[in-house]
Amino acid sequence: MNDPALRLAGATIGYGDVAIVRDADLTVRRGEAVAVLGSNGSGKTTLSRGVLGLATVLGGTVEVLGAPVGRLRERGRVGYVPQRHTVSGAMPATVREVVTVGRLPRLGLFRRPGPRDRAAVAEAVAAVGLADRLEDPVASLSGGQQRRVLVARALAAEPELLIMDEPTAGVDAASQAALAGVLARVSAGGTTLVVVTHETGPLAGVLTRAVVVDSGLLTYDGPLAGAGAPAGPDCHHPAEAAGRPARGYSLDQPRPAPDAVRVRDGSR
Structure with a gap:
């Protein structure tokens, strides 16, 4: 339990042979609430996808909860x-059903949800303030409520990070x-938070530390108040600026940063 929640040492992360994040050194202690800031x-x-095993670690070390990335049992x-506004409005599922999906990593492939799992789902839904909507179709909820359903889905697994x-x-x-209220309670319970965002205002009372990424490099690591805020029209995702719905990861990736480099045969 004394291990950091996250540890990156000289980490280079990207897609194929294209390095997007380069030579990153970062340690996030358990229980911290950290903002990862940067323009589009x-x-x-x-960076977050590399920690999740969804982007390739091309060099250096990435450890998650004491294990090399991708090897956490x-x-x-x-x-x-994930980065999307809502659950699909076409999904014919209730809040309970969507949030139960988040419990699957704890269940394994063949075990059916038991009383402990159902209790975890109910607790996660209550934590985001939607206990009275547990049996409602997600399509009947507002966009903000659907966003909270996604948070409850993640919380149902009772994550440490x-x-x-x-x-x-x-x-x-x-x-x-x-x-913000939900995350404050989650953080107070000891869960480590890493929030990728371009606007910290709504969560300023929760996040205490900031890491700034600029053109693939970590350029700041310190108190949130000293980080400033990314400025200019590129701090918002293009789909948001145009009024189109977000489409998940594809908004940011895999477009290289301006000075991204290719990695071949172990050299850059």
């Missing part, structure tokens, strides 16, 4: 809320405030 295309989402120890990509994007101020 800076590499901040690639209990996948439920890491929760993830929760990684979130743009959790406040595209939802109204009331929903942002509700989410």
Whole structure:
């Protein structure tokens, strides 16, 4: 339990032979609440995807909860809320059914949910303030409420580390405030938070540390108040600026940062 939640040492992360994040050194202690900041295309989402095993570690070391990335045996120890606004409105599923999906890493392939699993789902839904909507179709919820369903889905696995990509994007101020309250409670319970975002305002009372990614390099690591905020029109995702729905990871990746390099035969 004394191991860091995350440890990167000289880590280079990318796609194929294209390095997006380069030579990253970062340690996140258990229980910390950290913002990963950067403008669109800076590499901040690639950093989080490398930690999740969804992007390739091309060099250096990435460890998650004391294990090399991709080798953590209990996948439920890491929760993830992806970068998208809502659950699909066409999904004919209830809140309970969607959140139960988050319990699968704890269940394994063949075990059916038992009383402990059902209790974890109910607790996760209550934690995001939707206990009274447990049996409602997700399509009947507002965008902000659907966003909270995705958070509950991640919380259902009872993760030690929760990684979130743009959790406040595209939802109204009331929903942002509700989410901030949820994360404050989660953080107070000891869960490590890593939040990839371009706007820290709604979560400023929760996040205490910031890491800034600029053109694939970590350029700042310190108190949130000293990080500043990415400025300019590129700090928002293009789909958001155009009023189109977000499409998940593809908004940020796999576009290389301006000075991304290719890695071949172990050299850069």
